[in-house]
Structure formats: structure tokens, C-alpha cells
Amino acid sequence: MNKTTTEPANPQAATLKTAWSLVQPFWTSPSKFLHFGLFAALVAITLSSTYVAVAATRWYGGFTDMLVRYDSARLMPTFIQFGRILAMQIAAGITASFLTSALSIRWRTWLTKYFLTRWLHGEAFFRIEQEHLVDNPDQRITEDVEQLVTLSITLALGLLGTVASLITFSSMIWSKSGTIDFTWFGVALHIPGYMLWVAIGYAMVTAAIVQFAGRRLQKLNFLKQQAEANFRFMMTGVREYAEQIALLNGGKTEAARMRQGFEGVRHNFWRITFFNLRFDPLNTAILLVSAIVPMVILLPRYFSHSVTMGEMTQMTASFERVSSGLQWFVINYMTVLQFRVVIARLAGLDAAVEPRGRPAGPGYVVSPSGCIDVKALELQTPEGRRLLSDLNFSVRPGERWLIRGNSGVGKSTLLRALAGIWHFGAGNVVVPDQAKLLFLPQKNYIPPGSLKAALCYPGQVDAFDDAACRRALADCQLGPYCDNLDLVAPWGHRMSPGEQQRLGFARALLQAPDYLLLDESTSALDEDNEQQMYQMIIRRFPRIGIISISHHRSVESFHTHTLNVGRGQAWHVEHASIA
Ligand SMILES: Nc1ncnc2c1ncn2[C@@H]1O[C@H](COP(=O)(O)OP(=O)(O)OP(=O)(O)O)[C@@H](O)[C@H]1O
Incomplete structure (x- = not known):
């Protein structure tokens, strides 16, 4: 549970410079070559995943065309090709997961040692409590450090993968979508790569709807963390003062207090459940509509034999990639906010444990x-x-x-x-x-x-x-x-x-x-x-x-x-x- 501290609760103060000051020491430490090596390997895997995704999209297109042509002779080679793509995808997934874990634990170990040394050497740990400089340094060194590492890696690789995927699939859509010609208020319009513009427009509209409808969820999730933390804190008190409570025969009163504490958890649980009841249908509808929007838009070209069935399948998959890639920025807006809070809390701790020269006073x-x-x-x-x-x-x-x-x-x-x-x-x-x-x-x-x-x-x-x-x-x-x-x-x-x-x-x-x-x-x-x-x-x-x-x-x-x-x-x- 948080205590009152003199630290300003201002995540806005977490600028890029602050983030860099926390992230940089690990990347310039004596083991920096190993750290950069791990990160470079992760970048390579992320980019190769985009390549595998492109191969998979092309495969679906080819497979559909093969079915439409009743070309049974191509069945075996097509499945062998699928096997290769599957193997590449699995290998990339396992390697990425292992490398992410290896980099995360190295970084977390490094940061944990860094903060433990600064907190416990000298008398910073005592000064923090005595002068109420920051709340819960223990929680910052455990949860916030873990989040800093996880969020840094997932945001950096997510951004990289999304940009790579956007460039690749956008150019794929651009090259296949052809041109649309129509007249609007007497003006003849000629729009090349129109499917790409539709994908961008569609992603923006759906992201805005989801964002607007889901804006309360962040607050509810925050309240959930708080209610759970308060409930846990109450029980820690019982463990610490077990003997005193037993001597006073206070078990019943404690049980009543715990039940009341759990009420907060239960109440918030139902708020989240009712929120999801309203939010889930919207999400499902968007998902279902997303699957048919590109098809519907391409139908005129299909009926005019400008695209094959396979190309339609390929375009639908690419449309979905571009649309979810663009939504990534909107969805991760919340993650960036969370990242800023983590940065602000760790920067607060870092400043509080900064060794001081001769302290004021006697x-x-x-x-x-x-x-x-x-x-x-x-x-x-x-x-x-x-x-x-x-x-x-x-x-x-x-x-x-x-x-x-x-x-x-x-x-x-x-x-x-x-x-x-x-x-x-x-x-x-x-x-x-x-x-x-x-x-x-x-x-x-x-x-x-x-x-x-x-x-x-x-x-x-x-x-x-x-x-x-x-x-x-x-x-x-x-x-x-x-x-x-x-x-x-x-x-x-x-x-x-x-x-x-x-x-x-x-x-x-x-x-x-x-x-x-x-x-x-x-x-x-x-x-x-x-x-x-x-x-x-x-x-x-x-x-x-x-x-x-x-x-x-x-x-x-x-x-x-x-x-x-x-x-x-x-x-x-x-x-x-x-x-
Ligand atoms: N960290 C602190 N923050 C604010 N006030 C403090 C702090 N530490 C001590 N004080 C206050 O300073 C005063 C003196 O405290 P101290 O513990 O030195 O008293 P004491 O003479 O040893 O008392 P006792 O005989 O009861 O142990 C008290 O009023 C106490 O509330």
C-alpha cells in the first residue's frame, strides 16, 4: 500500500531523456557487446518473421488458386512448401522467445543489482524512509524493473516488426490492388492502390471506435491492481501481528475486515465483467467485419476477372496485416503511458538513492x-x-x-x-x-x-x-x-x-x-x-x-x-x- 511521500506523482516528467538515463547504463556496461549481440539477433528474427508472414500469405493465395483450378497435381508440392513455412515459423518463434528471455533476465539482473547497490550501500534505504522520499522502493525494484525491461523489449521489437510488416504488406497491396476510376461531383478521379487507402481508413476508424469504447477499461484495471494490493496488504498485517491478534482473540474481527477488503476486489471484478459484456460484442463485430471488408471491396474486380480468387485471399490477408499494423500504434498508446509511469517511478527511486555529499544537519x-x-x-x-x-x-x-x-x-x-x-x-x-x-x-x-x-x-x-x-x-x-x-x-x-x-x-x-x-x-x-x-x-x-x-x-x-x-x-x- 502506498504511503504519503514527498515525491511528485507526475508521470509526465518521464521524458525520453529520463527513459534514456535509465536504459543507457545497461547498453554501455562492460558486457555491451553481448547485449547488442542478443538484441541484433532478436531484430534479425523479427525481420525474418515478416519474411515468413509474406511467404505464408503468398502460399494461401497460391493454394486457393490451385483449388479453384482443380490442380490436384500441385497438391503435394504445395503441402511440402507449407511444411517448410511452418517449420520456419516455429523455429523463428522458439528462437525469438528464447532470445527475449535471455536478454530480459540479463537486463533485469543488471538493473536489480544496480538499484540494490544504490539503495542498500550507504544509508539511502534509511534516508528514504526517514525523509519519506519515495513510496515502496521494494516494489519499484521488483515490479517496476521487471516492467521496464519487458516493456522496453516488447515496444522496441513490436515497433520494428510493425514497421517492417506495414512496409512489406502495404507494397504488396499497392502492387495488387490496381486503380479505381470514378466520377465525384463531375470530377473524374483516378486512385492508384485504392485498397491501401481503404485499409488505412478502415484501421483508423476501427481503432478510434475501440479506443473510445474501451477508454474506461484502463481505469478499471488500475482500480483492480489497487484493490488486490490493498487486500494483500491487510493479510500481510495479520501475518506480522499474528501473536498479538491471537492474544486479543481478534481473529473474527480480522476475518470481517478481510471480507470487507475483498468486497473491493469483488465489486471491481463485476464492473470489469459488465464492461466486457458491452465491449466484447463490438470487438467481435469488428473482427468479423474486418474479415469480409477487403473481400467486398475487391468483388467488383473479381467479377470483372481482374483478380483471381487466390489474389483475393492474399489481399485479404495483407489488408488484415496493414490494418492491425496501423492499429498497433493506437492500441499501444496505453502501453506507452504505462511505460512512462514505470520510468517516472524508477527515475524517482534513482534520484532518491543518489549518493549525497555531506548531508545537512549536525x-x-x-x-x-x-x-x-x-x-x-x-x-x-x-x-x-x-x-x-x-x-x-x-x-x-x-x-x-x-x-x-x-x-x-x-x-x-x-x-x-x-x-x-x-x-x-x-x-x-x-x-x-x-x-x-x-x-x-x-x-x-x-x-x-x-x-x-x-x-x-x-x-x-x-x-x-x-x-x-x-x-x-x-x-x-x-x-x-x-x-x-x-x-x-x-x-x-x-x-x-x-x-x-x-x-x-x-x-x-x-x-x-x-x-x-x-x-x-x-x-x-x-x-x-x-x-x-x-x-x-x-x-x-x-x-x-x-x-x-x-x-x-x-x-x-x-x-x-x-x-x-x-x-x-x-x-x-x-x-x-x-x-
Ligand atoms: N523520523 C521521524 N519523523 C518525525 N518525527 C520523529 C521521527 N523520529 C522521531 N521523531 C519525533 O521526535 C521526538 C523524539 O523522539 P525520540 O524517539 O527521540 O524520543 P525518546 O525521548 O527516545 O522517547 P521514548 O523515551 O518514548 O523512547 C518524538 O516526538 C518523535 O515523534
Whole structure:
């Protein structure tokens, strides 16, 4: 479901230049020769398909003439010729399908890697959410990338095939249709290749009718996507909050909500069905009439023996090709609009993930001093509301600071600024250049995969050996999990909140940071466990610097300083007696 973002929803902004900026990198990458080779092969197949179509049209003409002449001696050679055309058509079809798939997946893989790298390297993924830059980047990297590739290839080859087919069959009609002479308001008119003009006129009229009658379908299809997405989103919510819903016994209410959500899908389904009931007869009528229009127009020439039956069949097929070729432009008008929307969405994402220079807001500088220095720091919300201002303090190795203050005052925001991911405000945060900072939030991120992968995160699964991992688990009172290191499970759901917080401390033991930033990281622990975690960290790393946020009085004794923050400029530091 879309969220409100600052991105202008303006597909009109998708100019050819924007499209080119997204398409071009793949075609100029180091593998460009392979990509162009694949595309050239596809172009060749598309053009040869036109050749096969011409051969098939001629064959139908010849076959009809053979029947009219009762020429049974030509039957076998004619069928052998048909077999050849069929084989060529099948071979062209299979090759085109394979080459299209090969090019599509190469292009999609390339673009997916391109966007994943730009989105996840640096902190673009976080900035996008924090500043509400674009909606659903995940959907853009999956569906929009897939559509960009598919639509680019189908539109380019469709255009090429259509132009080739139009030129070939138009010249065929032109050469066979002869001239029509008639008098109009006393003026003698002489129109060469009149069948071609009829085909063009007919295609324009039918395309306009279909376009006018079907214009509502696009909106209905858009609503369909939206209704399906909303319904899916509701069910994702149930999966995510399954436990909470079960605890509240909310299954029945959820079922009612889902039924209501599905109503949107059902309602739109019927609108599309009733629309099709009115639209289909028109389509069928146009199809049937299309089959006889060229015949009817050619009848006078047939009766005057100017064309054979075979030539009539050939002309009818060519007429149909020219007419559907011209309609291609009108029918694909909608596809081009869809293409522009996809381009605009991907260009929006591309701009949002563009690496920025030094972000605005508090400066984040490294220095060899060995301390964390906060200088004249002011913190604001993204909307510009001031949270804390003129903060000045230094945390040295071995010092342990407790940050206290009312809920919502800006304590977590201060920790984000110390981690260098908060860019709203002013002043400076100076961090030691050689030191390792580790941030433990209240709820740890536990990636899908094995317990060892969760423990070693953000390092790779082999960052620490099994023995070290088991020791860290045991030290954090997670001994029962020691034999489950390789077990793949939804650990984020399986472990209790307290166990997940202790997993965070096990990560700290493995990573041996110089500074540990704890944002209510023991909120789910009982007092004993909380004490043990602090004691263990301090015992294991006596020179570690700790900055904690906690509402628990019991942790005060582990800290050397307390920073009390209030709204605006109200803050002061207390020195405590060391535990
Ligand atoms: N990304 C954001 N966009 C808008 N406002 C935000 C954002 N992050 C934080 N805020 C706002 O900043 C204020 C401070 O939030 P913060 O999480 O730092 O408070 P806190 O002191 O840690 O509170 P608590 O003790 O309840 O955890 C809150 O009013 C919050 O709504």
C-alpha cells in the first residue's frame, strides 16, 4: 500500500531523456557487446518473421488458386512448401522467445543489482524512509524493473516488426490492388492502390471506435491492481501481528475486515465483467467485419476477372496485416503511458538513492582524540521541530553515561545522531577514528536464516567461529540455543523479546566494540538478567565507553555519569559514584 511521500506523482516528467538515463547504463556496461549481440539477433528474427508472414500469405493465395483450378497435381508440392513455412515459423518463434528471455533476465539482473547497490550501500534505504522520499522502493525494484525491461523489449521489437510488416504488406497491396476510376461531383478521379487507402481508413476508424469504447477499461484495471494490493496488504498485517491478534482473540474481527477488503476486489471484478459484456460484442463485430471488408471491396474486380480468387485471399490477408499494423500504434498508446509511469517511478527511486555529499544537519566528524565529543548539538525532527539544543559533553573510554528524560524528549534521536544517521539539526558530533561503535536498539534486527547468521550480523555468517558463538550465547544466558547455531528458523518470532535483547549482547561480546550505545536494550529483561548483562560487558571490556538510555532505576549504578535532558535547552550532567 502506498504511503504519503514527498515525491511528485507526475508521470509526465518521464521524458525520453529520463527513459534514456535509465536504459543507457545497461547498453554501455562492460558486457555491451553481448547485449547488442542478443538484441541484433532478436531484430534479425523479427525481420525474418515478416519474411515468413509474406511467404505464408503468398502460399494461401497460391493454394486457393490451385483449388479453384482443380490442380490436384500441385497438391503435394504445395503441402511440402507449407511444411517448410511452418517449420520456419516455429523455429523463428522458439528462437525469438528464447532470445527475449535471455536478454530480459540479463537486463533485469543488471538493473536489480544496480538499484540494490544504490539503495542498500550507504544509508539511502534509511534516508528514504526517514525523509519519506519515495513510496515502496521494494516494489519499484521488483515490479517496476521487471516492467521496464519487458516493456522496453516488447515496444522496441513490436515497433520494428510493425514497421517492417506495414512496409512489406502495404507494397504488396499497392502492387495488387490496381486503380479505381470514378466520377465525384463531375470530377473524374483516378486512385492508384485504392485498397491501401481503404485499409488505412478502415484501421483508423476501427481503432478510434475501440479506443473510445474501451477508454474506461484502463481505469478499471488500475482500480483492480489497487484493490488486490490493498487486500494483500491487510493479510500481510495479520501475518506480522499474528501473536498479538491471537492474544486479543481478534481473529473474527480480522476475518470481517478481510471480507470487507475483498468486497473491493469483488465489486471491481463485476464492473470489469459488465464492461466486457458491452465491449466484447463490438470487438467481435469488428473482427468479423474486418474479415469480409477487403473481400467486398475487391468483388467488383473479381467479377470483372481482374483478380483471381487466390489474389483475393492474399489481399485479404495483407489488408488484415496493414490494418492491425496501423492499429498497433493506437492500441499501444496505453502501453506507452504505462511505460512512462514505470520510468517516472524508477527515475524517482534513482534520484532518491543518489549518493549525497555531506548531508545537512549536525556535522559528523572523525578525530584521533579517542573520545565521543558532542559540541553545540541541536536536534530537530524532519519537520523542523526543535527537540534538544546546545548539548555539549564528552564521553571518554571507560566512562559510562546514562541518558534520562521524559518520553518523546529526544533521547533516541540523540543516540541516532551519535551513530551518524540523524541529519536534522546543527552542531557537531566527533567520533574517534579508530574506535568501533556498536548500537543495540530496543528491538534487534534479526535477519532470516540460521541462528549463527543472526548472531554474526552485520558480519557474514562465518565472521566468528562456532566455539566463540557458543561461548557468547552461554555468557548471555542463551545456553539452550548453543546446539542450534545452524538451525534456520524465524528467530525474530521464535525468541522471546528478552532473549532477542540478550542476543544483542552476545553480538556485542563477539564484536568487542570500543563504545556501546544502548537504547533501552534491557527493557525486556528481568532485573537479574539486566544486571548480569551490564556486569559482563564491563568485566569483559573494562575500557569500553557506554551510553545507555533506560527508564530502569536499577541500571543507574552501572554508570559514571547521568545526562538529564528536558525539552529545549534544559539539560545537565550528574557524576555518579561508580558501581
Ligand atoms: N523520523 C521521524 N519523523 C518525525 N518525527 C520523529 C521521527 N523520529 C522521531 N521523531 C519525533 O521526535 C521526538 C523524539 O523522539 P525520540 O524517539 O527521540 O524520543 P525518546 O525521548 O527516545 O522517547 P521514548 O523515551 O518514548 O523512547 C518524538 O516526538 C518523535 O515523534
